[in-house]
Amino acid sequence: LALLISTGLFLRTLRYARQIDLGFNPDHVLAAxxxxxxxxxxxxxxxEFYQRxxxxxxxxxxxxxxxxxxxxxLGFIWLSTPVVPEGREVPRDERVFAGSVSVGSQYFETxxxxxxxxRDFSAQDTSKSPxxxxxxxxxxxxxxxxxxxxxxxxxxxxxxxxxxxISCEVIGVAKDARNNIFNRLDKEPEPTIYxxxxxxxxxxxxxxxxxxxDPRGLISAVRREVAALDDNxxxxxxxxxxxxxxxASWSA
Numbered sequence: 001l002a003l004l005i006s007t008g009l010f011l012r013t014l015r016y017a018r019q020i021d022l023g024f025n026p027d028h029v030l031a032a033x034x035x036x037x038x039x040x041x042x043x044x045x046x047x048e049f050y051q052r053x054x055x056x057x058x059x060x061x062x063x064x065x066x067x068x069x070x071x072x073x074l075g076f077i078w079l080s081t082p083v084v085p086e087g088r089e090v091p092r093d094e095r096v097f098a099g100s101v102s103v104g105s106q107y108f109e110t111x112x113x114x115x116x117x118x119r120d121f122s123a124q125d126t127s128k129s130p131x132x133x134x135x136x137x138x139x140x141x142x143x144x145x146x147x148x149x150x151x152x153x154x155x156x157x158x159x160x161x162x163x164x165x166i167s168c169e170v171i172g173v174a175k176d177a178r179n180n181i182f183n184r185l186d187k188e189p190e191p192t193i194y195x196x197x198x199x200x201x202x203x204x205x206x207x208x209x210x211x212x213x214d215p216r217g218l219i220s221a222v223r224r225e226v227a228a229l230d231d232n233x234x235x236x237x238x239x240x241x242x243x244x245x246x247x248a249s250w251s252a
Contacts, residue, residue, distance in 0.1 A: 023177030025112025118172030
């Protein structure tokens with residue numbers, strides 16, 4: 001009886017989430033999270049691991065695309081950073097704070113968030129190449145309120161603040177997505193800046209896999225591929241992304 005009730009509640013919350021335009025498609029997506037700091041990986045080793053696991057998973061039968069991200073949509077971690085349009089002085093207390101997401105190439109295809117203008121990140125966007133960014137529709141409008149279409153942000157520049165200001169060229173504009181679990185699903189999506197994983201590396205990250213069928217069918221294969229690279233590395237929260245979305249819906 002308890003199992004039937006839990007299943008019913010899961011389906012109800014999932015239906016509720018589907019009534020809202022999330023800006024991404026969690027269906028047929030498997031997510032595996034890693035914390036390489038706990039395994040004492042240095043940055044070079046961590047970058048190599050994420051590159052190699054993406055390559056290995058791409059070769060599995062039933063896999064469409066694979067990518068990596070420091071933040072899962074509606075996951076239980078959220079990061080934000082102040083951003084300002086380059087060439088415009090903005091008082092510190094008036095800076096826009098945007099969700100700060102680092103992603104690999106094919107992230108938008110894998111997660112199901114449309115790119116409205118410009119290009120995706122590629123292998124040419126490395127730690128040694130000029131900094132680039134993809135912005136959400138809302139961030140484009142906040143940064144440049146004079147533009148008529150968010151796509152006009154492509155080619156413009158903005159500065160990302162951490163300990164210093166990093167100047168980035170906007171190479172793409174993505175559809176708004178409800179990435180932040182701490183923002184109710186019935187509220188407007190927060191502005192978001194996406195940066196290449198290679199230029200904004202994180203040891204704590206998730207690999208996402210879009211599959212042809214039920215993503216649960218690939219769980220064992222993903223575990224084997226991870227173990228082939230490091231049999232001491234646990235894949236945390238290895239589950240379909242739809243389950244993450246369902247949990248987030250409880251707070252909506």
